[in-house]
Amino acid sequence: MIAFTAAEIAEITNGRLDADPGITPLSVVTDSREATPGSLYVAKPGEQADGHDFVAAAFSRGAVLVLAERPVSGPDGEKYPAVMVPDAVLAMGALAAEAVRRIRSAKAAADGVLTVIGITGSAGKTTTKDLLAGILAQHGPTVAPQGSYNGEVGVPLTVFRADADTRYLVIEMGATGIGHIRYLADMVKPDIGVVLGVGTAHAGEFGGVENIAQAKGELLEALAPAGTAIINLDDERVAAMRSRTDAAVLGFSAEGRADAAVQAINPDTNAEGNPEFDLLLPGGEAGLHVSSRLIGSHHTGNLLAAAAAAFAAGVPGRDIAASLSTQTAASRWRMERTERPDGVTVINDAYNANPESMRAALRTLADLGRGRRTWAVLGAMLELGSDSIREHTAVGTQVVRLNISRLVVVGREARALYVSAVQEGSWGDECVFAETAEEAYTILDAELEPGDLVLFKSSNSVGLRHLGDRIALPPQSVQPADRGSNLL
Structure with missing residues (x-):
């Protein structure tokens, strides 16, 4: 984690400091049960419980500072060291954005680079994230979400696990409304953006599939011209997002789209249901065969998306194909x-x-x-x-x-x-x-x-x-x- 003093946290979040300004947390948690010595505990209100009710439990496990929306006192009436903010979740986001900025600055000072990859889509985000992280981890220190940490709380928690040694930061981005992905993208400023598909998940919350497409495309709109947009050309709504970015576009297709730079040639599944195909990448490198250990032909698109993002991040084709052929499902309850x-x-x-x-x-x-x-x-x-x-x-x-x-x-x-x-x-x-x-x-x-x-x-x-x-x-x-x- 990038170190912030309590005074810096208050300044970054526009909060009120009610603690020793020199306190420097070693980690950030939103669950009091996960607090360890040196933690910053974020007391966020939730649907089922209010984090402020668990401040004492967090400090009993070693927390040294709380990011809170209201004062909380201990059993003897003493106030816990705190940074007081109007919205704890938005404060987390501001702190995460500054963490990314500082990591980039530290990498640049050491002639290094931090590559941030954002992934969104109605299905396949976690599988693609896991596959991509598996490829990238062989080429440099990589931080990716645990499970499906993909929202306004999960993304900052992922960022807080990164530090100045991190080479690749993989961010999964979920949304339940227009503007959500824009908020996350503004926070981490991805260099590579991956859009997997526009389905009907959360259609009720979004108000229709077209609104889902609008929201998913916000990731591509956030890319700088020097970035790369990875888009699924087999999904017409995603393919139409080309016009929403000034970044370079790298399309992938599991269905043989001729205009796709990344393709699965001769796709099939073996007797165990594992996808197999020859991988086509820009440049036409020969002999790239993928024999996946995932289950289901629908994973071919996820494998291609991970391959395209890894290629955009500079990983050689042979390393991509080899990694995709050895990885199993890294997150539970996915086939x-x-x-x-x-x-x-x-x-x-x-x-x-x-x-x-x-x-x-x-x-x-x-x-x-x-x-x-x-x-x-x-x-x-x-x-x-x-x-x-x-x-x-x-x-x-x-x-x-x-x-x-x-x-x-x-x-x-x-x-x-x-x-x-x-x-x-x-x-x-x-x-x-x-x-x-x-x-x-x-x-x-x-x-x-x-x-x-x-x-x-x-x-x-x-x-x-x-x-x-x-x-x-x-x-x-x-x-x-x-x-x-x-x-x-």
Whole structure:
């Protein structure tokens, strides 16, 4: 972390200093449980809890300063060392922006360079971020988000892990409205911007897909003319973003677009569902073959995006192809495959879901399940607004047309999916509706057989990833009365 004194933090954030000006935090946390000796604790208000209620807990774990919106006193009435600000989250952003500026300055003074890469898109951000970080880490100190830290809190927390030795800073950028990505881009000032796709995720919050496209393109608008825009030419809305940047444009395509500088030649998947292709990069370097260890043909686009960004950052083509061929999924619940000892295969892809990723996961299930009994355990896709019923209905229809053997729909918000599958397929007990994850667990625990392949997919807050984890565990030798007692 770049060091800031308490006095500097107050100046950068336009805050009021109520502490020894020389206090110099060693880390920044927003969760009091993560505080360690020397931490700056950011007491931000949240949807479920107010960080100000946990200031004492943070200091008990070693925090030395709090960034707060109101004074907080200890049990004896003493005030904790603090910088008082109107908005703790915006103050974090200001501090992160200054951290990036100081890192660039320090690198320049030492004849070095910091390359900042921003990644956005409706699906695939975390996978692409992980792949790119894996490539870049072999060529210099690299900082990338933990999990899916991609918002106004997560991006600053990622920045605070960087220091003057950092060569590459990879930033994942999410948004739920117009202006959000512009705010994040202004904070980190990316040299390379990657736009993966414009889908229907969060369409309800955005007010429509066109607004999503407007928001995602804000990343490209933030690039300097000396920067590079990496765009998915297979997505018409992304391809149209060429006109929104003065930076150089490097397009990629998994579908053979002739105007794409980065392409997958002869794309295919092997028997395990892993994408394979010959990688075409600018300059036409021969012999670049990628044999990925990720699951699903839909990852071809993510692999190409990571390759294009790494190429723009100066990594040789052979190193790119070699890295992409060795990396496995670095973040949990993204097409995470588990082979149970009894022969059941579990694919847990329930970290998040939108219509595009749901369709891709179901196609992968069908492809991998040839000759096996397949199960789709599906929950709601949230934040689709007025399109929710239509999109869930379409998924139910797709399940039937892909000849998935069994469908378990979990939760009332996904009931339209169940109804459409029954109507499309006139199914009997091949399709079941479960009110809760516990009901679904009971069904699966009783009916899964050796050789079955089961996919879990839902939006994050639905929680099917936890059900997937339970099912992925080997069956326990317990008495019938105890089966299923380990609740979610």
